Amino acid sequence: MIERSVVNKIKRIVGEENVYSELEERICYSYDATNERYLPDLVVFPANAPEISEIFKIANHKGFPVIPRGAGSGFSGGSLPVEGGLVLCMARFNRILSIDSENLIAFVEPGVITGHFQKEVEKQGLFYPPDPASLSFSTIGGNVAECAGGPKAIKYGVTKDYVIGLEVVLPTSEIISTGVQTVKGVVGYDLTKLMVGSEGTLGIITRIIVKLLPKPESKKTIMGIYPKLDDAAKTVSDIIASKIVPAALEFMDQNSIVCVEDFLGIGLPIDADAILLIEVDGDCDIVNKEASKIQQICLTNKADRVEIAEDKESEENLWRARRAISPSLYKVSPSKINEDITVPRSKIPDILRTINGIAKRYSLKIVNFGHAGDGNIHVNIMIDKNSEQEVDRANKAVKEIFQATLDLGGTLSGEHGIGITKAPYINMELGDLGVQVMKKIKQIFDPNNILNPGKIFQG
Numbered sequence: 001m002i003e004r005s006v007v008n009k010i011k012r013i014v015g016e017e018n019v020y021s022e023l024e025e026r027i028c029y030s031y032d033a034t035n036e037r038y039l040p041d042l043v044v045f046p047a048n049a050p051e052i053s054e055i056f057k058i059a060n061h062k063g064f065p066v067i068p069r070g071a072g073s074g075f076s077g078g079s080l081p082v083e084g085g086l087v088l089c090m091a092r093f094n095r096i097l098s099i100d101s102e103n104l105i106a107f108v109e110p111g112v113i114t115g116h117f118q119k120e121v122e123k124q125g126l127f128y129p130p131d132p133a134s135l136s137f138s139t140i141g142g143n144v145a146e147c148a149g150g151p152k153a154i155k156y157g158v159t160k161d162y163v164i165g166l167e168v169v170l171p172t173s174e175i176i177s178t179g180v181q182t183v184k185g186v187v188g189y190d191l192t193k194l195m196v197g198s199e200g201t202l203g204i205i206t207r208i209i210v211k212l213l214p215k216p217e218s219k220k221t222i223m224g225i226y227p228k229l230d231d232a233a234k235t236v237s238d239i240i241a242s243k244i245v246p247a248a249l250e251f252m253d254q255n256s257i258v259c260v261e262d263f264l265g266i267g268l269p270i271d272a273d274a275i276l277l278i279e280v281d282g283d284c285d286i287v288n289k290e291a292s293k294i295q296q297i298c299l300t301n302k303a304d305r306v307e308i309a310e311d312k313e314s315e316e317n318l319w320r321a322r323r324a325i326s327p328s329l330y331k332v333s334p335s336k337i338n339e340d341i342t343v344p345r346s347k348i349p350d351i352l353r354t355i356n357g358i359a360k361r362y363s364l365k366i367v368n369f370g371h372a373g374d375g376n377i378h379v380n381i382m383i384d385k386n387s388e389q390e391v392d393r394a395n396k397a398v399k400e401i402f403q404a405t406l407d408l409g410g411t412l413s414g415e416h417g418i419g420i421t422k423a424p425y426i427n428m429e430l431g432d433l434g435v436q437v438m439k440k441i442k443q444i445f446d447p448n449n450i451l452n453p454g455k456i457f458q459g
């Protein structure tokens, strides 16, 4: 509980209309895409860094948690107030401050929706590549805090590859600037990189400087349909080996194809073992050449059918199926455990075989899809949360999948972060010493542990 006198003090800082304290208001900020629920004591919408700094002074003095929140679309529970406290919603930080086409950089506030930012940048012939499937509703601040990635990671990298500077309010209430506005910069430790992916546990990001690229001249999407998963996997290796780096290389397994078809009814081949969606971009001539080379590689690897989208509409149709996977899964089951393991891309067939074996052994329905080009697989274990037995089997399966991932040289999370859902498992990857070092860093930034407690680390 936050005392009434403290609530009044916070109202004086941010304005009464920017503080939600009624139950029905707080419920709206009690969940994210994990579907877990934790009720905050207060929801506050600050407008600038000094206001956040004042709130931190009070939080340190009174000892209540502060939890940053973007759009609440996270898949690992990062924005959930697991110990109650004050949810700091960044929605009013919603301005694109400048797009500098001479220096190929932009200054943007964290509450801006990523897709909106991309469109504005593209109007100037520029390109901000990080493209999480949630880009039409997630915020760029949430993307930075999670180091979000998307299909374009294979060619263009992820959020951390574009963030060059930040303004951050530390939990001890100081406001700092990190990084540079220049292409180069090596002064001191790289605090910008430390902040990116820190899941709102080290500071509140209030301004972001990103680098931009020139917008590619053209792009083309190719879809390959495979009776056998191994042939799709071989296609992936052959494309890379042929020295083409696609802008995206996505796959759907049979379970995902069935789910999407059931959801959209667009005539996907439900008996196919796998679908690959491949995008190439760049100079017009090169794009045409690469698209036909990829078509040939797909056919050589026994694809049943290969389609090249010839216009914007058919391209959008091909990507519609990929984007519909996540929502279509809710039709199969209202609850799921959603992991985003990543393995070296050559190991995709091995990990998929292992996951299918685990699914059979534990009698679970597991749907796999994701970014074949960078080895990031979204493993969705469909469960009935009310069945204790099924939840128990699913948890055992998760641990085995994580161990198999690490044995293949992979990592537990490619983009969704640790939050609360993967916190019990991080020692498997980092070891006790690695976790201890990270906890010491957290302690330096946040000695009273008031910023987003209970995330990343257990206990």
Ligand SMILES: Cc1cc2nc3c(=O)[nH]c(=O)nc-3n(C[C@H](O)[C@H](O)[C@H](O)COP(=O)(O)OP(=O)(O)OC[C@H]3O[C@@H](n4cnc5c(N)ncnc54)[C@H](O)[C@@H]3O)c2cc1C
Binding pocket: 032, 033, 067, 068, 069, 070, 071, 072, 073, 074, 075, 077, 078, 079, 090, 110, 131, 132, 133, 134, 137, 138, 139, 140, 141, 142, 143, 144, 145, 146, 147, 148, 149, 150, 151, 199, 200, 201, 203, 204, 205, 206, 326, 327, 415, 416, 452
């Ligand atoms: C349908 C769907 C598809 C998705 N697809 C992808 C995908 O392709 N790739 C991917 O990477 N993710 C994906 N996600 C997950 C999610 O959208 C991303 O993690 C996204 O970056 C979260 O942004 P958000 O604004 O919703 O942040 P929130 O969920 O509100 O917060 C996420 C974390 O960031 C912290 N945070 C938010 N704002 C700030 C700030 N200003 N300063 C400090 N910390 C802050 C929060 O405390 C929390 O720890 C998907 C989610 C959904 C529901």
